[in-house]
Amino acid sequence: MVRAVGSAPLTVAWLAILVATTRRQQAAGRRGSKRIQREHSTNLQKLSTEPSRVLVTSAFYLDGRSWWPYVPVFAGVVAPAERRLGSLRWLLVGALAHVGATYVGQGHLLARIRRGSAPRRLVNARDVGVSYVVLGLAGALSGYVPRAWRTRTQLVVGGALAVNAAARPTATEVGHLSAFAIGLAVSPWVPDRDARPYPDLASLSPREQT
Template sequence: MWRRVFTTVWTYLRRSPLTFIWLAVLLATTSVQHAVSPQFLDAILVHRSTNIDQLTTDPLRVIVMSLWWLDGGGDAAYWFPYAISYVIFHAPAERWLGSFRWLAIGFTGHVIATFVSEGALALAIRDGIANGSMRDTQDVGVSYFLATIVAVLTYHIARPWRWAYLAGVLVSYAVPLLVAPTFTALGHFSSVLIGLACYPVVRGKTDDQWDPAVTVRRLIRRWRHSSPEVSPVRRAC
């Protein structure tokens, strides 16, 4: 039994390798965040942040390095929700699109949304709407990449479920921007729009769609076949 479990898990991991390698690196950096002093941690994260100052001086380095850290992460408990989201969104997307296309779409969303949000912040600072100290604020994390992939997965879901999923995605990211607009919320919503705009990139993959109804029917059939049959009990005459 354990051999079968190991084989199943290994097959699942092997089909989306970059997702789980990235997740392992995030666990390692989260452990580092927990181990070092707050002062040293601030120094680490500021130099890996996609803030205005760092984007002005060394944009490529911070855009890449910011993806290896979780904003606010200090222990494995903070990492665990990200692990769940990677399994739910990134792993299926990488299997569906292939590692290269998945990485290209997510990274494009990360880059463009970063410049949209930080560009809006720079304009707000110039116009006196935002405080100038926000130029070097701590800004790391994987959420723009994730939001882009969450959005592009819309095209992997069969109709009519696709429209319910799309509505959920738009509401989840638009409401925070409307209720409490921040530059991060703008970046997240921009990521969603970028993911949806990637339809021409994934158009060749749209025949491979996931139908929740089919999945549920398969699970029910599997459960019925695995359930022990109960022999009917005859009444004595």
Template sequence: MRWPAVLLRLKVTIAYSVLAATAAILVGHLGPHAQWHVLLRASTNLRNLGDGHVGTLVASAFLTDGEPNWVWLGAVALLFAVAEWISGSTRFLLAFAAGHVGATVLVAAGLFVGIHADWLEDSLAVAVDVGVSYAAAAVAGSLIRYLRGPWRVLWAGGWLALVGASAIADPSFTAFGHATALCIGLTLGGYFLHHDAKALRDRYIADAATESVHPTSAMTSL
């Protein structure tokens, strides 16, 4: 396969990786106060979402809190490349968006209830919450569609154990978000599996019906 075809097949991953790396470099060159201000404005915290700043749902996915972690960004880029390569750009984007937006909205709803019920601190409403980890969790979960038999159980169980252990070690709203995003991804993977199986079954039935209506030449010559 030629390089242009490879680049076209990974176009979403490449575009995201370039934009995320550029954002990391630019934000990294800012002073501490300016950096904090940018991250706060782009955060998907309860205050921003409540004020109608829905653009943060997009901007937050390209930023990281603190110093850029290039190992993490590289691992995410690799995960995204594998997912887009085997599932296609449309399904990859669907898993990305569903995980990032869906988990963010559910986390915000949980914070809203918790803060107004005095279960959580008011300061969480303005916490800095940026990053692509929710999307990455959902994309990882959606890959269950492309595994077979017991590997699906191992894949799902491994990721659930990982996010569960992280939640126990650091019980926070982001841990809940990662678990939620993973469940969204696993649900999407199950839907993809059902959808593809149904499409294959319908095609088999259609082919069988066509053959019964139009018998082969060997049969008609008898």
């Protein structure tokens, strides 16, 4: 456990903050939770008045229901990405994906509102969460998939997100595709990608007894 924490300290710290903010929302009740989420949302209204604050704080809030379903995602994607990229690169990739996908998704929403295909009330929609960071890290982490499967894996995941965005062209779904694409764009330059494969099947196989 200590080794796991030490090898991915930012992942552990991020998850701990999410636990705390989720409990805060639960304690605030349903109305209070919605108010908190809206206060930290990266919606069009907040991005036009206080973008720096909400771009940071939105990544530390979930939808207020529970935090434990995110543990497998953090263990299977976020922590392995930090171990391979290093904490600084991990932070930069995650931030780039979060900010870039937010503006692409909200820009798409603004265009839909101007065309009359989305209601204007969505300028103040609740929009918090970790998905853009996670998908950006997943895109970068795909660079560590063994060569034989790398391109196919990237095409399958990217294709699924593209189909989803086409079927449901919301700001969130367009943002998901954008976040993965940003991570994918940096994947050819990730360090030691052939030396540290993902998933690391060798570490999961039984060790020989000596």
